[in-house]
Amino acid sequence: MTTNLGINIVNLEIEEAVELRLERIEICLGKEDKYRDKLKEFDKMVHKAEELGLPYSIHLPVYTESWYPYDLFSAFFIDEDKNKRELSFRLLEFNLDKLKHLNSEYFVLHFPGISKTTMDRNLFTEILKESLTRVNNLAKTYGVKIYLEYFGSNKNFCDFNQWISIIQEYENLGILTDTGHLYFSSIINGFDFLDALRTLAKNSSAFHLWTTKGEKAYCECQYYKEYHHIGPHIQQKRNSGWAFDTEEVIKIIAKENKPVIIEPSIKYKGKEYLLEGIKSIKKYF
Numbered sequence: 001m002t003t004n005l006g007i008n009i010v011n012l013e014i015e016e017a018v019e020l021r022l023e024r025i026e027i028c029l030g031k032e033d034k035y036r037d038k039l040k041e042f043d044k045m046v047h048k049a050e051e052l053g054l055p056y057s058i059h060l061p062v063y064t065e066s067w068y069p070y071d072l073f074s075a076f077f078i079d080e081d082k083n084k085r086e087l088s089f090r091l092l093e094f095n096l097d098k099l100k101h102l103n104s105e106y107f108v109l110h111f112p113g114i115s116k117t118t119m120d121r122n123l124f125t126e127i128l129k130e131s132l133t134r135v136n137n138l139a140k141t142y143g144v145k146i147y148l149e150y151f152g153s154n155k156n157f158c159d160f161n162q163w164i165s166i167i168q169e170y171e172n173l174g175i176l177t178d179t180g181h182l183y184f185s186s187i188i189n190g191f192d193f194l195d196a197l198r199t200l201a202k203n204s205s206a207f208h209l210w211t212t213k214g215e216k217a218y219c220e221c222q223y224y225k226e227y228h229h230i231g232p233h234i235q236q237k238r239n240s241g242w243a244f245d246t247e248e249v250i251k252i253i254a255k256e257n258k259p260v261i262i263e264p265s266i267k268y269k270g271k272e273y274l275l276e277g278i279k280s281i282k283k284y285f
Helices: 014-019 032-052 082-098 121-141 160-167 179-189 193-203 222-227 246-254 270-284
Strands: 005-008 025-027 056-059 107-110 146-149 173-178 206-209 260-262
Touching: 005 270, 014 032, 025 032, 032 056, 082 121, 121 146, 121 160, 121 173, 160 173, 160 193, 173 179, 173 193, 179 193, 179 206, 193 246, 206 246, 246 270
Parallel strands: 005 025, 005 260, 025 056, 056 107, 107 146, 146 173, 173 206, 206 260
Antiparallel strands: none
8 A cells, every 4th residue: 555646535535545545635625516515525524534544635725705706726826916916815824724723744735826927027036935935934834834736827937947946945835746737837838848747756745646638738728628637547658649658757756755646537538447547557656
């Protein structure tokens, strides 16, 4: 059994994860109808994980309020608009306070947001460092670790080398490398996916693992639009149209001996494909 390979439980129950001999989970409530249903069960999910002795992480936010008028997972921590930044910090602190009694190993946070506009470099650097300091201070106050999920969707903060050099300065923060988002970032920002993964893997605290097909980014990627996150399977090969050779990616991240969370939907060939895929990759952990 492994303590490094786990799964989020949007589309899988904790008991199913245990049956698969996975030994960690990430609690993420998903979106829309799924979010409302899962929120009602949140305390039970935490209790079940602790009862079973499963290490667990929590994907923020868990709670949202009417004063936050955006999508649950939108993030404005480094937005040029100060009011939006303050809303993101308000939501973060609101959640950390409500979750302070839990034993989550770490929290996952969407941090950079989406921006195609290039800001003045000095202004952006000031906003970035101020925001990272605030997130780090909140993490210290609540005695938690917060891992920032890598996205390449903010033109001002997409350089993975910059992520590494800056975030490593903050003791309560870490980088969570998401294989799917890193792939899309490599397309948007023109770098080699595997080179970036090797560099980030050595400097990351945890990983999200999923894939897609095609060579276009996000809204132009038909597979992403139709199936969203496709669970990993050892048979996924680059020469068959997949984003990357899943086996190669798994070998890179597994040797780092850090938490790896499969983050799948079940829209592609249903739950059976997901379960088959998990069984196919477990030997690498």
